[in-house]
Amino acid sequence: MCEIKEYKKYTYWLEEKEFYVLEYQLRERGLRLVEAKKAACDPLFKEVEIGFVPLGAWGKNPFCKRPSSWYKASPFADKILVISSFDLKEYHFTPETIIQESDFQPPRLPDREGKLKLIEQESYQKAKPTEWEDIDSEGPELHNQWLKLMGLREVSYEELFITHCANHSNFIEPTYFIIEENGPVPYSIDKTSHICSACLEFFNIIGAPFRKKMVVPCPGAVLFAGMAANRYYEVVRP
Known part of the structure; x- marks a missing residue:
């Protein structure tokens, strides 16, 4: 059903000590870890052989600051993310996820009512960090800048945020998914310009x-990592 393309990334969450050992081992082989500068998704860029996201990079971009609250509330807080174009099994690390392009097409997508139902789910309400939904703290200037960048003229940021929340909720307790041999496969519920913080998935x-x-990249992943807009990427936990 999903034809896998050549794009492939391996992601790893490492303790600080593990990271520095890996960095040394790679340096001995003439490989340099590229540091994420603009956003946490920077090393997803196809041309970056191997990169990392330092702790301070989460939320550094003003558009990513509030969404980074999910990272801070997760089991991965205080860990360093390494994103590689090759498997690090020879260094005795197991990937958290493997990301590849696919030709997946969603069988159905929610309307506004369906999105509101996703947001109302108890699982989402319990999981969401308080900061995530505090969009008022960002101010209208940042929101208007986002809408302008996305070319969205007939929708308010508040309305767009419904999709942002519903999309994450669908990966917590899926309503929109397909069934495969290993269980349900949730997928993104809208196109790139309408979703946010796909890095979380x-x-x-x-x-x-x-x-x-099956994850559609958010605008940041397209702008900063060169990922394909509106294309679904297969994200597998080995």
């Missing part, structure tokens, strides 16, 4: 219990 901050997810 790419890196298993959200949706870790599911062995596979």
Whole structure:
């Protein structure tokens, strides 16, 4: 059903000590870890052979600051994320996720009512960090800048945020999914310009219990990592 393309990334969450050992071992082989500068998704760029996201990079971008509250509330807080184009098994690390392009097409998508039902789910309400839904603290200027960048003229940020929340909720307790041999496979419920912080699904901050997810990159992943807009990426937990 999903034809896998050449794009492939392995992601790893490492303790600080593990990271520095890996960095040394790679340096001995002439490999340099590229540091994420603009956003946590930077090392997802196809041309970056191997990169990392330092602790201070989460929320550094103003558009990513509030969404990074999910990372801070996750089991991965205080860990360093390494994103590689090759498997690090020879260094005795197991990937958290493996990300590849796919030709997946969603069988159905929610309307506004369906999105509101996703947000109302108790599982989402319990999981969401307080900071995540505090959009008022960002101010209208940042929201208007986001809408302008996305080319969205006939929707308010408050309305768009419904989709942001519902999309994450669908990876916590899926309503929109397909069934495969290893269980349900939840998928993103809208196109790139309408979703936010896909890094949370790419890196298993959200949706870790599911062995596979189909994730559309958010605008940041397209702008900063060169990922394909509106294309679904297969995210597998080995």
